[in-house]
Amino acid sequence: MMLAAPNWLRAQSADLVLCDRLAADPADPDKPADVKGVGEVAAADVATAIKFCKVASGASRRALYQLGRAYAAKGQMPEAIAAWRKASDKGSTSAMVELGVLYATGSGVARDEVEARKLFERAARAGNPRGVTNLAALGGGAASTDPVRARELLAKAAETNAEAQYQLGLMLADGTGGPKDDAGARALFEKAAAQNHPGALERMGAFAQEGRGGPKDSAAAKAYYQRAAALGDEDAKKALKRLECPIVIGDKHGNAVTNLCF
Structure with missing residues (x-):
């Protein structure tokens, strides 16, 4: 019964x-997928x-x-x-990040970079990608975040989190914190894009357009850009404009004046 x-x-x-x-x-990593x-x-x-x-x-x-x-x-x-x-x-890692931001900026609390770093590190160790990226944003001298360690933390979070997949993809694409790996970056962007991550959709458009890390596919590139643009990504909107108006008309000084559209 x-x-x-x-x-x-x-x-x-x-x-x-x-x-x-x-x-x-x-x-928020605590958020259920259906929310x-x-x-x-x-x-x-x-x-x-x-x-x-x-x-x-x-x-x-x-x-x-x-x-x-x-x-x-x-x-x-x-x-x-x-x-x-x-x-x-x-144990809310998102709350840790929010508190860390307040301590890092001195908003509502006394500015304390040491406390901010502790909070970001706790969140990063638990797999929160914002914890990792905010650690990197603190930067500065001997306290600068180790990009190799950042890669390791993002790799853990990227097992399940779209934002971490996107951030790790950017590191692989740029060769930050380890070898450059276009194929690996593309695979990560593709995973995040499947979850409608705007930045990853835009990057998939660029990688497909350039044939970077995999096959070149102009139709797929446009489709990725359109999905990202619909979610508000400004870089994707610009990329779509360039696809529609590929020829740039310049003045005698070489400055862009307008585009020819088809």
């Missing part, structure tokens, strides 16, 4: 569903997101992180920081 879930558990699940719908981060997420919590949704995420946060570190996002969207940074601290203590 199947037992029905207690009323409080069903309510908790409903609150989390609504919290996810309004405040989930598309790049789309939102780039930013919409102003009209902030109060509702806070309400449902606050209830759901009692049993979900993801909801705690999302509660912080909702508070931040409302400009209530002390509340956002408190939520992210709790989520970070429970």
